[in-house]
Amino acid sequence: xxxxILADLRRLWAGSVVVVLLVALATALGVAxxxxxxxxRLGSARAADKFDLVVGAAGSETQLVLSxxxxxxxPLPLLSGEVLHALSEDPRVAWAAPVAFGDSFNGxxxxxxxxxxxxxxxxxxxxxAMFAAEGEAVIGAAVQLRIGDExxxxxxxxxxGGHTHTELAYHVVGRLKPTNTPWDRAILVPxxxxxxxxxxxxxxxxxxxxxxxxxVGAPAAGGASSAxxxxxxxxxxxxxxxxxxxxxxxxxxxxxxxxxxxPAILVKPKTIGDAYKLRQEYRAETTLAxxxxxxxxxxxxxxxxxxxVLSAVSVGAQVLVAAALLLVTILHVGQRRRQIGAxxxxxxxxxxxxxxxWSELFLLVLAGIGIGYxxxxxxxxxxxxxxxxxSGVVLPVSFARPDxxxxxxxxxxxxxxxxxxxxxxxxxxxxSALRS
Numbered sequence: 001x002x003x004x005i006l007a008d009l010r011r012l013w014a015g016s017v018v019v020v021l022l023v024a025l026a027t028a029l030g031v032a033x034x035x036x037x038x039x040x041r042l043g044s045a046r047a048a049d050k051f052d053l054v055v056g057a058a059g060s061e062t063q064l065v066l067s068x069x070x071x072x073x074x075p076l077p078l079l080s081g082e083v084l085h086a087l088s089e090d091p092r093v094a095w096a097a098p099v100a101f102g103d104s105f106n107g108x109x110x111x112x113x114x115x116x117x118x119x120x121x122x123x124x125x126x127x128x129a130m131f132a133a134e135g136e137a138v139i140g141a142a143v144q145l146r147i148g149d150e151x152x153x154x155x156x157x158x159x160x161g162g163h164t165h166t167e168l169a170y171h172v173v174g175r176l177k178p179t180n181t182p183w184d185r186a187i188l189v190p191x192x193x194x195x196x197x198x199x200x201x202x203x204x205x206x207x208x209x210x211x212x213x214x215x216v217g218a219p220a221a222g223g224a225s226s227a228x229x230x231x232x233x234x235x236x237x238x239x240x241x242x243x244x245x246x247x248x249x250x251x252x253x254x255x256x257x258x259x260x261x262x263p264a265i266l267v268k269p270k271t272i273g274d275a276y277k278l279r280q281e282y283r284a285e286t287t288l289a290x291x292x293x294x295x296x297x298x299x300x301x302x303x304x305x306x307x308x309v310l311s312a313v314s315v316g317a318q319v320l321v322a323a324a325l326l327l328v329t330i331l332h333v334g335q336r337r338r339q340i341g342a343x344x345x346x347x348x349x350x351x352x353x354x355x356x357x358w359s360e361l362f363l364l365v366l367a368g369i370g371i372g373y374x375x376x377x378x379x380x381x382x383x384x385x386x387x388x389x390x391s392g393v394v395l396p397v398s399f400a401r402p403d404x405x406x407x408x409x410x411x412x413x414x415x416x417x418x419x420x421x422x423x424x425x426x427x428x429x430x431x432s433a434l435r436s
Contacts, residue, residue, distance in 0.1 A: 076263040098112070099263065109186050110189055
């Protein structure tokens with residue numbers, strides 16, 4: 001019987017290919033939606049795992065997390081520098097690190113921060129070492145630069161008409177091991193350098209200067225040297241402010257309450273209880289404290305709504321395909337009445353005829369579902385790679401137990417779908433079939 005089924009499928013190969021493709025494409029749509037939604041959840045959760053608490057100025061919680069954790073550049077209201085000093089001195093805080101951003105180089109974001117943040121959120125260096133002077137930089141694992149290369153920061157990016165800061169060229173001194181986060185595509189520099197290059201390099205300078213429009217949180221370090229204090233702000237023709245820097249200046253990572261504003265502070269509380277107390281304390285009129293995980297949960301809810309819509313589209317497509325397949329197979333059985341009658345006349349039992357017709361259709365559905373899973377997986381991987389290249393967030397695409405249940409239900413439905421045309425063939429009598 002198997003040889004007969006295979007011979008019949010080869011004879012009707014064109015129609016068989018159409019059926020398989022219809023089932024495969026309908027299946028692939030649902031599989032790709034499911035896998036991509038899951039990979040976005042897992043990838044974003046892993047990217048935010050190292051950051052327990054983010055403190056910023058009152059504003060959008062979502063934008064605060066996207067900018068400070070996922071390095072998606074956007075103007076943020078500036079937080080008073082007193083907050084960083086208070087958090088640094090708070091006994092409930094293991095460490096607190098500022099992040100200053102707004103500049104880029106060859107499409108990579110430049111992030112001003114401290115050695116504390118790098119040491120506590122990365123697995124270490126694959127080559128080179130930590131920056132130790134104002135003019136040194138550390139690069140993420142995915143940055144296409146080498147040790148010793150120069151980095152001339154550009155305010156904003158080239159696509160937005162950004163201008164290059166000619167006051168300083170950082171020198172790459174270290175490359176970090178992969179973290180599978182957006183920080184793999186970042187160039188990390190001493191926060192004091194970012195502050196100084198935007199004209200906030202000396203104590204008392206820039207307190208009333210509005211840098212929010214430049215999309216840079218660039219406050220001054222409380223312990224700026226006298227040499228740095230001699231520099232003054234310069235303004236180019238576009239209205240951008242520049243300050244003086246000293247590439248060989250030692251790091252200053254002790255911050256006092258006189259600092260001007262900054263966009264965000266990443267905080268590591270000592271205990272879970274401390275984390276909740278700090279979040280409550282800094283959710284005030286002028287400050288905002290958030291758990292990145294909570295913000296992501298709300299984003300997942302939105303993502304889940306989008307998934308429901310796409311899943312409904314996928315189910316609708318599968319229903320239409322099932323209806324089309326059912327119609328085609330019923331017509332096909334009608335066209336094969338003579339063949340079925342001949343089989344019955346030569347002594348083939350009704351169950352054999354039922355099995356042949358059912359097996360042919362079920363094999364086509366089985367092949368379509370298998371190919372559909374492969375296409376859906378490939379599409380999800382392709383989309384995940386595109387998003388990873390753009391954002392730096394590694395999106396793991398993999399099957400899970402629910403996918404096996406889904407495949408089982410689809411096979412069960414395919415088996416049921418094949419029953420109706422097989423039943424029609426089963427009921428045909430040899431005499432009426434041969435007379436038609």
